[in-house]
Amino acid sequence: MVKIDFYGGVDEIGGNKILLSSNSTSIFLDFGMSFKKANDYFSEFLQPRKGNGIMDFVEMGLLPNINGIYRDDYLRHSGLNSTENRSVDGVLLSHAHMDHSAYIHHLRHDIPLFMTKDSQLILKVLEDTSAVSFGETLEYKKTFHLIEKKSLDGFKRLSGNDAKLERVVNIVEPYKNFEIGNFTIRSAPVDHSLPGASAFIIENNDETIVYTGDLRFHGRKPEITNKFVKEAKKSNPNIMISEGTRIDNPSTETEEDIEINAKNLISDFKGLVIVNFPVRDLDRLLTFYKVAKDTDRTLVVNLKQAYMLKLFSGRGYPELDDVEVYIPKRGWGLIGDNSFVCFDGQWLYSSDIDPSHKSYDYKKWEKEFIECGNAVNYIDIRENLKNTFSDVISLNLRN
């Protein structure tokens, strides 16, 4: 018999933390954040305190109180003992949206993660480009640990590479069996609003369980979701666990409809078009890349999107060279060669300032884009608008 415990994801959007346990093996299906519960207690400027280890999360019911699954450093700091062995044998990650992945941060590093290559890349983008305090998912830095000083008496904080702990990440391939304990599992790619989403077909001697994760039929790749439906049926499941946020919403607008509508809207327009959509939705980025091409325009992406396109090179999305990258003005405001700026008390053209000063304003992962041939800034946009009617269309497509 397989026992199924739902520690999130029931009567709410996302927050999936579903534990499957047979007599010898336990696996989590996702380990995500419940936005609803988190928003009951926290908001943008009021977040769980890192100094309290996992206790703020457990006290508020955001994390389940289970032995043998949490990071040793957080437990020690909360005055709790960690067990020697892990009590869960793995986490199957359906996709890298926060409501499915965010609380992996709190898990011990020796619980193996199973995910698609694209999900791993998205998590890497998040880890490298976001400054959130609970963002470590693929590796983490052991905190709250002291080590003896080498030369002097006393202790210092463990830091740098000594503190790094990499998680065990197993990349799953489409429809290839892998095993966790007595479960045999296959990943089934599905279409969703970010790359790498997967359903799972999970079997042991007693049950066949299908876990759909988040999926859609109206995106760019409905055929992969349809293939999953066929394969799921063939596996003759006796349990299916499914997402159903918009199950009663008969909307049939497809990604192609969005492409056609956007093209119609802007093809006769001469000015600047600004589009807002979720930053990690690469299918939507592809849509607007095509729209831009067909309307004789250039797609300009932001720095996070540029970093993502770099990591996803060769995986079916536009290459970095196919777009332009917008470099925003930061700190000292030295961007744009012919801008006149006050630098160290003197008014100068920024082209006369040592270029290394520009790069100080940017984070490590951003620096490589500043000097790339396809970088653009506010001056380029302004010059470009001079040739048009200076009008702007703004499209907001948050979903």
Ligand SMILES: [Zn+2]
């Ligand atoms: Zn999702």
